[in-house]
Amino acid sequence: MQRASVPYFLILPSFLLAAAIILWPLKEIVSLSLHDVNRFGMLKDFIGLEHYRSLFANPDFIAATWRTLFWTAAVVIGTLIVSVPIALILNEDFYGRGIARILIMLPWAISLTMTAIVWRWALNGESGMLNSALRDLGIINTNIQWLAEASTAFPMQILIGILVSVPFTVTIFLGGLSSVPEDLYEAAATEGAGRWDQFRLITLPLLKPFINIAFVLNTIYVFNSFPIIWATTQGGPANSTDILVTYLYKTAFRMGRLGEAAAVSLIMFAILIIFTILYVRLAMREEKQ
Template sequence: MQRATAPYFLILPSFILAAAIILWPLKEIVSLSLHDVNRFGMLREFVGLEHFRVLFADPDFIAATWRTLIWTACVVLGTLIVSVPIALILNEDFYGRGIARILIMLPWAISLTMTAVVWRWALNGESGMLNSALRDLGLIGSNIQWLAEASTAFPMQILIGILVSVPFTVTIFLGGLSSVPDDLYEAAATEGAGRWDQFRLITLPLLRPFINIAFVLNTIYVFNSFPIIWVTTQGGPANSTHILVTYLYELGFRLGRLGEAAAISLIMFAILLVFTLIYVRLAMREEKP
């Protein structure tokens, strides 16, 4: 009996701490979402699900929800597609590999907000570096307002999201590639397998657990990513680049609608929880023999 219960007692302090960090804020957010709240966060009368009804009748919220899904899918999938070949190259033995790895990882150490500020300057419609470079190359004849038009602002934000997510993902993939024995490649080469066959039959299957980890972590991170959208456009022009986290911020801290902001946070929590449970279930099913 003591042996059976000892592990649970050992993890109990950490479990209590984690529960306090997660459950107490969650309880407070639920309370805010069910009450009328003033700008100072003071609860008024109980309104039930009124904030949720208002949100689902708000076209800006619906648009932000769909845009969040597009943003997350494009950034996460784009990051995985770009990171795999970069990790394969950095895993090769070549002169200057250490420096190349440092250069790839270096952006990870920079504040995401500062990165977004630099990109906002680069994409400035009048004096931005991107317009200057394109004009010098003869690719455009006049300046493009990258962040002032919805047709260009959101795609550029997706591109920025991919670029800033690559270092972390490459780090995960390099850890996975370092665990693949070289003997497998030597045996495959002896049997006549080319580089593509080696990648398809050896590298990719053994890298799959690390791809799963990168996929889940990037999805959670990107879904909640705030600085890129807010710093570059603050959800504009005309709310055309808002995602859920930036729309939540605008409702709560600009417009003082804290109850609706709390409701959005619960909806975001529910979406991520459902995604995580489904993906973990599918991943566990694939790993079963």
Template sequence: MKKTTLKKAEPYVWILPSIILMVGMIVVPVITVFQMSMSEISRAGVIKGYNNFENFRAIFKSATFWHTLQNTFVWTVVVVGLSTVLGFIIAMVLNQKFHGRKFVRAIVVFPWATSLIIQATIWKYIIDSQFGSLNVILKKLGIISQNINWTPSAAAYFAWECWIGIFVTIPFVTFCVLSGLQSIDDTYYEAAEIDGAGFWKKLTSITLPLLRPSLTVSTVLNIIYVFNSFPIIWTITKGDPADKTHTLATYIYKLSFFNGKAGQAAAVSVVGFVILCICAGIYMVLSLRAEKEEDK
């Protein structure tokens, strides 16, 4: 009797440390954020007690919040979408046999291996109208005679930020797809060629279906990373001009640490949490359904 109880308890004992860690690092902060989102918090950071849903009411009334939500959607879709398409194309190219393939593969990893802050700072200096290398190069080449302001509006800033997001995300997609491509047996293509299949036919009937698992993993992980991404936007614009280039992550930080509204920041966090939960839920339902189909 005693032995079986011990045996039953053993696995739980082994996973106890990770459970404690997860509770401490994930569950407690999540509960704290929910509490904060319903509390009045002074600018200095003192919690003054519950104020019902006043923080939520304030953010739902704010035009900046809705604009930020829209930006977050655009940012996630554009960055994940385009980086997946471009990463896929680059992976297809890198899967061909050519001289210097290893060297090119190494170069593709560079943007991924560098920290996001460094990447973003470098891009900030590339597009700067005064000291930016883009203007300097164009001037030296004689293409322009005066400095060009590459960021004349909030939309232009945001477009650049999306491009930087895409640029740093491509390597991840490329390598996920590349590993998938390498696992596809050449005999499929050979058989298809004998049957007279062209490039598109092979792509849609062999490559894409067999790449589905790697593409799903890279897309889901990217959605989570990109949705929560902070460094690029914070380094380039801090959400400005006029709070028009925020995504939820930078908006939360600004509300809390610049505007002194920690309660509202927590409320925005809760909204972000709910959105990600819905995304994760959809993903789980889809992957469970896929598993069931496979079992059939």
């Protein structure tokens, strides 16, 4: 029994640290969401699920929730589609491959907030670089207010989200591709398999665990991503680009409704937990088959 208990004693310090960092704040947020709270964070009367009822009766919260799901799906799926061919190209042996890998991964080292601010300047409706380039190419005659209308602002934010997520995802895929034995490709080529058949029958199945990792990590990261939306439009115009994390920020620090903000954060936490559990179970079931 002493030998069997050794692993539990070894992980006990890490578990206590994780509990202090995660479980205690989670308990405090739950308490905030169940009480009436003043602007200074002081608990007042216990009101139960009133904050949750208020949120689900608020059309702005419902719209932000659906918009968050669409934002997350579009950015994550778009990132995976763009990253796979880039990783395949960078995995090939060609002159300057090292420099190309550095250039692809360099944006990863830049602050996401700074990247979003640069894009806000580039998308400026009057003096932005994008409008200037399109006018020089003869594509447009008048300036487009990219960030002033939801019909253009949100798609551009999705595009920015994809671009800033590519370096991290490509890094994961390159690690996966480096683990694929070259002998498999040589054997497949000997049997007459073309490049597409090699990708479909060898690369993609062996890369699938890394795709799963990238999918889960990017989903969590993008779902909670604050800088892109906030630095470009702050959820405007007229809250039309708000996602849950910006809605939470406005609720807590602009309107001072800390109890509702705590409820929003718990709803976001629940959505991510449910998604992660379902996706991991589905991935494990596919691997067993």
